[in-house]
Amino acid sequence: MSLSATAPTRMNRIVIYGLLLIFAAVYLVPLFVMLATSFKTLDEIRGGNILALPAQPTIEPWARAWGSACIGVTCEGIKGYFWNSIKMVVPAVLISTALGALNGYVLTKWRFPGHRIVFGLMLFACFIPFQSVLIPMARVLGQLGISNSTAGLVMVHVIYGLGFTTLFFRNYYDAFPDELIHSAQMDGAGFLTIFWRILLPSSAPIIVVTVIYQFTNIWNDFLFGVSFSSGANAPMTVALNNLVASSTGVKEYNVDMAAAVIAALPTLIVYVVAGRYFMRGLMAGAVKG
Amino acid sequence: MPSPSPSARSRLQDWLPRLVLAPSFALVLVFVYGFIVWTGVISMTNSRILPVYNWVGLDAYARLFAQPNWWMALKNLAIFGSLYITICIALGLFLAILLDQKIRIEGFLRPIYLYPMALSFVVTGTAWKWFLNPGMGFQNTMRQWGWEGFTFDWLVRPDMAIYTVAIAGIWQASGFVMAMFLAGLRGIDSEMLNAATVDGASSWTIYRRIVIPLLRPAFLSAVIVLAHMAIKSYDLVIALTGGGPGNATELPSTFMYSYTFTRSQMAVGSASAMIMLMGIAAIMVPYLYSELREGRK
Numbered sequence: 001m002s003l004s005a006t007a008p009t010r011m012n013r014i015v016i017y018g019l020l021l022i023f024a025a026v027y028l029v030p031l032f033v034m035l036a037t038s039f040k041t042l043d044e045i046r047g048g049n050i051l052a053l054p055a056q057p058t059i060e061p062w063a064r065a066w067g068s069a070c071i072g073v074t075c076e077g078i079k080g081y082f083w084n085s086i087k088m089v090v091p092a093v094l095i096s097t098a099l100g101a102l103n104g105y106v107l108t109k110w111r112f113p114g115h116r117i118v119f120g121l122m123l124f125a126c127f128i129p130f131q132s133v134l135i136p137m138a139r140v141l142g143q144l145g146i147s148n149s150t151a152g153l154v155m156v157h158v159i160y161g162l163g164f165t166t167l168f169f170r171n172y173y174d175a176f177p178d179e180l181i182h183s184a185q186m187d188g189a190g191f192l193t194i195f196w197r198i199l200l201p202s203s204a205p206i207i208v209v210t211v212i213y214q215f216t217n218i219w220n221d222f223l224f225g226v227s228f229s230s231g232a233n234a235p236m237t238v239a240l241n242n243l244v245a246s247s248t249g250v251k252e253y254n255v256d257m258a259a260a261v262i263a264a265l266p267t268l269i270v271y272v273v274a275g276r277y278f279m280r281g282l283m284a285g286a287v288k289g
Numbered sequence: 290m291p292s293p294s295p296s297a298r299s300r301l302q303d304w305l306p307r308l309v310l311a312p313s314f315a316l317v318l319v320f321v322y323g324f325i326v327w328t329g330v331i332s333m334t335n336s337r338i339l340p341v342y343n344w345v346g347l348d349a350y351a352r353l354f355a356q357p358n359w360w361m362a363l364k365n366l367a368i369f370g371s372l373y374i375t376i377c378i379a380l381g382l383f384l385a386i387l388l389d390q391k392i393r394i395e396g397f398l399r400p401i402y403l404y405p406m407a408l409s410f411v412v413t414g415t416a417w418k419w420f421l422n423p424g425m426g427f428q429n430t431m432r433q434w435g436w437e438g439f440t441f442d443w444l445v446r447p448d449m450a451i452y453t454v455a456i457a458g459i460w461q462a463s464g465f466v467m468a469m470f471l472a473g474l475r476g477i478d479s480e481m482l483n484a485a486t487v488d489g490a491s492s493w494t495i496y497r498r499i500v501i502p503l504l505r506p507a508f509l510s511a512v513i514v515l516a517h518m519a520i521k522s523y524d525l526v527i528a529l530t531g532g533g534p535g536n537a538t539e540l541p542s543t544f545m546y547s548y549t550f551t552r553s554q555m556a557v558g559s560a561s562a563m564i565m566l567m568g569i570a571a572i573m574v575p576y577l578y579s580e581l582r583e584g585r586k
Contacts, residue, residue: 016387020394023384024401027464030416031404037419049430050420102309110306118314120581125321127573129521131545131562133324135331135340135555140320159320162313191305220409222524223542227550237411241528244415253419260415264408271407275400278407279468 038062038258045253061254065262069255071243072231078259080232081239085219085266087150088235092157093214099158100165100210101203105195107166108173109181119170126163133160134227141228148229156228157218164217165210172206173199208277216267216278236263325566332559340555349556350564359561361536362544365451369540370519372455373462378511380459381466382504386496388467389474399471402464410461414528417457418444447537450530454538457529458522466511473507474500513576520568541565 029051037045038061039054048055067077107119137156138147146152176199184194225235234242240263244256271278335345353359384402388395405413420426423442431439443449477500485495523542530538532547541561549558 013390016390016392020384020387020392020398024398027401027405027460030413030420030460033420034416045425049433050426051430099313103313106306106310112307116581118310120577121322122314122317123577123581124570124573125317127517127569127577128321128325129542129562129565129569131542132328132566133321134328134545134562135549135559136324136327137320139340159316162317166313190302191309216407220411222409222411222527226527227546237409237524240415241411241524244418244528245531253425256415257419260412264412267407267409268404271404272400275403279403 034257034261037254038065038261040254042250042252042254061252061258062262064252065243065255065258069243069252069259070246070249071239072246074232078236078239078243078262081234081236082262084150084229084233085236088153088157089215089218092154092161092218093211095154096158096161096165096214097207097210099162100167101169101200101207102195103162103166104169104171104173105199107170108176109178109194109199110191119166122163122166124163125160126167130160130223134223138227148231148233150229150233152228153224153235156224157214157221160224161214161218165214168206168210168213169203172203176202205277208274209280212270212274212278215270219267328559328562332556332563334556336555336559338553338555345556349560353557353560353564356557358536358539359541359544362539362541362561365538366519366540368451369455369458369522370516372452373458373519374512374515376455376459377463377466377515378508380463381468381511382470382501384463384467385470385474386500388471399468402467404464405461406465408461410522410524411528413457413461414525417453417460418529421453444530445534447534450534450537454522454526454529458519458525461525462515462518466515469507469511469514470504473504477503509576513572516572517569520565520572541568 033050036053037050039057039059040048041054041056041058041060044055065077066079066082068075069077071078071081103122107115141147141152141156144152146155180198181194184198189197220237221235222237222241225238226241229235229238240259243259330342331340332349333344333346334341335343335348388398392398421428421441421444423429423440423445428439428441431441443453482495482499485499486492490498521542522540523546526532526538526540526543532539532543541564545558545561545565547558548554548561552558
């Protein structure tokens with residue numbers, strides 16, 4: 001909505017634009033500082049101004065962050081951890097999205113007595129503090145022989161992502177006309193045929209939202225990563241924290257910042273490319289429709 | 290529901306939906322609710338490094354609340370949570386109202402307020418830790434620019450460090466709150482507002498008396514989401530302050546982790562996790578219950 005009738009004066013407009021631009025600058029400062037620092041030499045950082053552009057830009061810190069920075073006892077940069085995160089995030093997103101789609105379908109189009117309580121329990125599971133399941137999960141991963149492995153993290157992320165993916169698909173399929181389902185049933189189509197032929201082809205928007213939401217959450221996860229993995233098996237966020245928190249040797253702020261930007265890049269790219277859907281995902285997660 | 294029929298094939302069709310849902314539901318029952326019960330059981334034992342099952346009742350809870358560290362964590366959560374929620378909402382609403390004044394560059398500005406939400410808390414913490422570094426960060430820059438006496442060393446001051454956590458958290462989430470309010474504003478019927486304008490109400494009055502009350506659902510969602518994020522905040526503190534200086538920025542989440550995994554006080558750690566869960570449940574259960582009831586057709 002907007003107050004079109006109260007014609008704002010020119011002065012008002014200037015103040016509004018001014019405020020908006022000042023805030024935009026404030027929000028951009030940390031990203032700018034990260035980027036600027038990541039292209040500076042250590043000498044320039046020590047003597048310099050954090051808000052200044054690099055005088056002699058260098059990509060050396062990026063190369064070091066990617067390939068040779070020391071994390072723990074190994075000095076091979078963050079590339080291995082970056083791939084760990086990729087190997088974790090891809091299967092976890094695909095599996096949790098697929099299950100969420102099926103669950104949402106059942107919970108809207110094949111309702112059974114008690115479907116509401118089933119959904120309620122799955123919904124509350126989205127919001128629990130994960131501290132309340134960490135200790136049992138660590139025990140179970142150990143007993144399954146997948147502690148400190150990517151497979152273990154995939155399992156954890158699938159399980160604790162199910163609530164949200166189910167929520168997204170349930171809300172989307174809820175608005176899908178039941179008549180189409182009924183007429184397909186008249187034609188003899190079964191449970192899976194209806195899902196495959198009728199619902200799935202029109203699910204592209206919600207699949208995009210769910211995939212983006214899950215990708216962002218799982219890529220950015222730290223708690224599960226730090227609890228259930230260590231050493232060379234850690235995901236990107238854990239490696240970044242270890243790199244930045246390490247206190248041995250010379251503190252290479254430029255390398256830290258390059259690593260931070262690398263850790264942020266996948267989700268930032270998704271945000272820039274598909275911001276609209278990203279937003280919808282956040283809102284759907286926040287405001288249950 | 291398809292009508293029941295004697296053939297095996299159609300009986301399978303009847304059960305198929307439930308069979309498809311069952312694995313997911315079973316996983317949630319076991320790994321969420323079962324594990325919560327398990328954690329609850331551990332919190333009533335005297336477990337230290339590993340879970341042992343010697344029942345000692347509420348002893349761990351008594352020890353938890355006898356810990357000055359735990360009270361520190363609760364106090365910090367109160368400070369961080371209240372600032373985080375109120376400032377995110379105030380700032381989010383302010384920006385949403387400004388952006389809603391037919392701003393021509395809205396499409397350019399909105400993503401700038403929102404991008405921090407795409408970052409991981411570890412990245413946010415890392416960036417702010419560097420920016421707030423008293424020796425080389427923002428403080429140093431202001432001094433270089435000629436403001437010799439400028440001091441902003443909250444990051445290393447035990448009494449002020451928790452406020453830096455709030456600053457970084459607000460930076461990350463306020464754009465998202467802005468988007469929630471903007472969506473709410475866009476949903477308001479402009480006819481009603483035009484009528485009020487015709488009646489001669491000033492735009493300040495219109496916002497205060499009509500628009501903001503109409504945003505009630507957005508306020509409620511924002512408070513719920515932010516409160517829940519505040520209680521769960523963990524990575525941000527770890528990356529920004531590591532819980533320090535000393536234990537100055539300890540939160541329940543960091544307390545739980547260190548007591549369970551590094552201080553070998555698993556029972557106390559579990560007890561703190563159960564308290565966190567109760568806090569979240571107190572906020573989420575009534576909210577989800579009312580949302581689900583409203584959704585009922």
